[in-house]
Amino acid sequence: MDKNKCSIINEETLYKGWSELKRYTLDFEFVNGKRERMIREIYNSGNGAAVLLYNQEVRQIVLLRQFRLTAWLSGQTDGCLLEVCAGMLDYMEPEEAVKKEVREETGLTISQLQKVGEVFVTPGAHEEKVHLYTAVYDPKTLITGFRLNPEEQEELEVLTMTFDEAIVMVKNGSIEDAKTLLLLQHAIINGILD
Numbered sequence: 001m002d003k004n005k006c007s008i009i010n011e012e013t014l015y016k017g018w019s020e021l022k023r024y025t026l027d028f029e030f031v032n033g034k035r036e037r038m039i040r041e042i043y044n045s046g047n048g049a050a051v052l053l054y055n056q057e058v059r060q061i062v063l064l065r066q067f068r069l070t071a072w073l074s075g076q077t078d079g080c081l082l083e084v085c086a087g088m089l090d091y092m093e094p095e096e097a098v099k100k101e102v103r104e105e106t107g108l109t110i111s112q113l114q115k116v117g118e119v120f121v122t123p124g125a126h127e128e129k130v131h132l133y134t135a136v137y138d139p140k141t142l143i144t145g146f147r148l149n150p151e152e153q154e155e156l157e158v159l160t161m162t163f164d165e166a167i168v169m170v171k172n173g174s175i176e177d178a179k180t181l182l183l184l185q186h187a188i189i190n191g192i193l194d
Helices: 069-073 094-106 163-172 178-189
Strands: 006-016 020-029 035-044 048-055 060-067 080-083 085-088 111-120 129-136 145-149 154-162
Touching (some): 060 094, 060 178, 080 178, 129 178, 154 163
Antiparallel strands (some): 006 020, 048 085, 060 154
């Protein structure tokens, strides 16, 4: 796309807290040459990283069950989603952030960290880019159950499930978190869960 197709006319911060909301006024040139003024509101809470933890010897993955206000507001009974381990970069390199999140959320040290890609999860309204990874974990060092993270005001339940259970959940729509679904689909397509 030609850089001249879009010109930022004005940028206004509407809110700044944990996340930042800005209103952009821009001129955009369509393919027919017509230019129009647009207004877009974009959230930015920083970029993130996520990792699918798996072990082929025991044929299991690790997921976290966590309360998410957005799920609850959308009518999900308990507001909890099953997710891969993930977190914000907080000025770290993505690989460093993934390892930190895995330690904090599961107590695990990971090996064979592999980059899958980078995705915009909600590009129409959120600036966040998520770096996606897979990694091997040692099941002997995993402690399942509830973990509290007072700093982040989080309550996490660390769960394991078999590859077969994960595949069924992908197929029947039980996994509703985009980054988790993408990583599980990647694992299925690439034979990681065979």
